[in-house]
């Protein structure tokens with residue numbers, strides 16, 4: 204603290220989740236000092252790993268995809284301190300529930316011809332996908348786009364469950380331009396998903412592009428080892444946890460942050476402020492934002508998600524030789540899907556046992572969120588017993604985690620929201636609105652954004 208009880212830092216980062224920690228790590232590597240201000244009791248955000256009786260599980264995200272070079276670059280930098288674990292090849296198999304049983308999502312042409320997931324009409328229709336006219340409505344929903352290019356059964360039994368698995372979302376709400384920009388670009392740039400994917404595959408990649416392996420990744424021992432290592436290695440960073448009532452005020456070519464910790468005032472002056480909080484925090488955090496801008500940011504909707512972890516010391520159900528199973532909304536079951544982490548990651552369950560991660564709720568089933576913990580675990584157990592052939596065998600480990608603001612849904616209002624973010628960045632130099640309100644919802648998007656923001660600040664200093 205300085206004489207007048209005000210701390211000074213070059214960069215104040217609101218939120219100690221993955222985005223905040225990655226930003227602090229890369230700033231620290233260049234000798235820039237930062238202060239992370241976190242309202243929770245520890246850093247890590249929604250990432251958390253638990254250990255008990257031979258089980259290791261994730262309370263938040265389970266795995267990411269190496270979809271940006273920044274992911275490989277971060278792990279290279281952390282080499283020896285925190286090891287990326289790529290999933291076993293079993294993770295390539297994804298199961299989809301249809302008419303009372305699981306079917307693998309086709310991975311090759313023969314499987315695609317044989318699968319009962321799609322109608323014969325749509326299977327034939329897909330042959331003409333490369334010749335179909337490209338869409339010209341940037342606000343077309345994912346549902347509209349998939350029906351137009353691939354057909355209803357691909358929407359129902361491939362895209363709908365896939366979107367449940369990523370966004371816990373609804374294809375009739377999400378806009379591909381914002382929610383799945385790579386898919387949108389395939390149609391816009393190449394006129395076809397299939398043609399575009401093939402041409403991209405054949406395109407010569409430079410060394411950096413080759414780092415984008417698209418592999419499923421976790422971290423040896425669990426994802427909390429990543430956030431824990433970042434916390435330790437962001438050596439120029441101070442982390443203040445349990446800070447409540449945080450508010451930011453523009454002040455003399457920088458910002459003044461005030462909050463409360465242990466019944467004492469926290470007061471920090473900073474040249475830059477990076478916020479990784481959701482817009483539902485902005486009323487209190489940024490009282491100087493205009494009402495109309497706040498409304499645009501606050502229109503962002505979130506899927507509420509509940510994760511139920513189940514551990515079995517001895518597995519007596521069906522063969523779990525896959526990444527997991529996803530349940531299309533058409534099937535009207537009470538779970539979104541179930542992952543089999545012990546099938547594709549090391550040391551997640553005792554030998555012969557199994558670890559399951561069951562997801563419920565999502566954008567389409569907010570009703571589940573209002574049930575009690577006992578009711579929700581009851582549903583999760585009933586559904587998994589039925590769908591995974593467990594008979595009367597009950598889990599020895601049972602945990603439940605709720606997320607009211609789990610995954611933002613990039614819908615029609617995204618354009619206006621992105622424009623509002625742009626205007627706020629221009630009006631308030633040094634303020635960076637980050638986190639999953641834009642630039643993607645996955646862990647690898649957060650890793651990319653954190654590095655980009657750090658580079659931007661280092662350049663501006």
Ligand SMILES: Cc1cc2nc3c(=O)[nH]c(=O)nc-3n(C[C@H](O)[C@H](O)[C@H](O)COP(=O)(O)OP(=O)(O)OC[C@H]3O[C@@H](n4cnc5c(N)ncnc54)[C@H](O)[C@@H]3O)c2cc1C
Pocket residue numbers: 217218219220221222223240241242243247248249250262263264265266267268446449479480481484488508510606608609610638639644645646647649
């Ligand atoms: C249940 C669940 C499952 C997921 N599964 C996957 C997956 O399988 N693969 C994948 O890639 N991604 C997944 N994700 C998304 C991924 O976890 C997130 O994109 C990423 O971890 C978010 O990191 P973040 O730092 O941006 O946000 P957060 O982790 O939410 O961190 C933000 C931090 O800011 C703090 N904060 C907020 N407001 C304030 C305030 N006013 N003052 C101080 N601090 C504040 C919060 O306490 C929090 O610690 C999942 C997310 C959830 C919730």
